[in-house]
Amino acid sequence: MSQRTVPTPIDETIATWSADDFRLVGGRCQQCATVTFPRLDGCPKCGSDDTRALELSQQGTLWTWTTQEFQPKRPYVGRHEQEPFTPYLLGYVELEEGVKVEARLVDCDTQSVHIGMPMELTRFDFQTADERGAVAMFAFRPCAPMLEVQA
């Protein structure tokens, strides 16, 4: 199992993975300005093949959410050494560019999470059951001011 302190990203292309300016990398259609995540070769709105990478904003609003309360089958690679499976949250966060990004949600629970909640991008070490041991993965968490209110 890897003992690296900084895990390899789960995918190099979907974020900057920069410690100073960590951002998701989407795509923007040069013809109709549609923003996607991740970047696609073709635009799903107008069909143009003229898309370019676009670094996305780090803040957004929670549009919907749910919990995952059973261990998914493969291709899920999460490592769960504790029994029972530890549930996690996920949802769609609408960013300033208008795109809603699906992501794991961290630093919140079913009591505190709600639609409309301000969220910000973060990264976490995703523990995997495969040879990587852990990978860097993106997530969203409640914006800092809300954490202070709750604290």
Added chain:
Amino acid sequence: MNVAVVGIGIHPFGRFEGVSGLQMGAQATRLALADAGMQWTDVQIAFGGSLGVVLTDSRDDAMADALVTELGLTGLPFVNVVNGCATAGTALLMAAIAIESGTADVALAVGFDKHPRGHFNADPGVYGLPQWYGEAGMFVTTQFFAMKLNRYMHEHGISENTLAKVAAKAFRNGAKNPNAWRRKPFTEEEILASRMVNHPLTQYMFCSPDEGAAAVVLCRADKARQFTDRPVFLKAAALRTRRFGTFEVFSPWLAHEQTPAPTADAAAAAFEQAGIGPGDVDVSQIQDSESGAEIIHMAETGLCEHGEQDELIQRGATEIDGELPINTDGGLLANGEPIGASGMRQIYENVLQLRGDAGERQVPRQPWVGFTQVYGAPGLSACTVMTR
């Protein structure tokens, strides 16, 4: 459409150790042929759906056209249909189009599947998605249903008790259906108290993959009475895929703009083709992958308005004896989902209802118009309108 349903057959849905999906498909086909008073040699073209061949963990899944080795090598054109959760609906549509086009006078649509236990899984690449999306635990169909429902409840005021009521109805109807898998009624309290799967949906609010088969024999409407004195007419069949801006299963991102779902498009197209409105429907079978899906699809199909469902369901309108009977055979919740067969089960049930042969679960007042709808991965829907 000028197409009639003259034969229907079903293999029960559930778990059948030692019976292959192919065998179930063959049995359903033989029953449909017998119902039409036909031989396999009378079938001029066939469309067969089976999705197991593209799912992960498939075991003994067969392509549908392997049925000819059981039924007879007649040389007929046989088309394998793999079209996500609309696989059965697509097979039926293609068979109807074959008749409409004059390609054949008699066509078979059949579907079967034998899925392993647990939630559906596949390689993200099959859906054109990156591996990380699946590795990180976001490539699970049940999550989509829960998130679409959570947003829908937020916008339209659907209560959790209504979710339980939908499931309770399904199991109550399933108890009256000898071909259903789940035939034990549950109370609303038991449904709400069952294990949480994906908030706000509990275990008994979800359908499960299982095994089964169903088949339908179609013919030219003007020839229907050669085969049966109680034909049911397929007035419309429509298939639509997602447009830009819809909220679909397996979406790493969604657009800012919101567009009506493929179910809305398919239903509108089917009603237009039939020249019949949703208000004329007497009995419906719609996709209840989970309780919320039935609720959302009620409005997307036009059977009611968005936000109207809570009141309708609370007062029993969607029960067998209500004004808007939905999923009279127990739906997916009680029958499970062998994807290749699921949409064909809906046709089977509506034909029984329109013939007046649904026994204990017969909708009263001799229903005249039946409607079906399937929805699922990767964001497509198929609908039909049938009449006596």
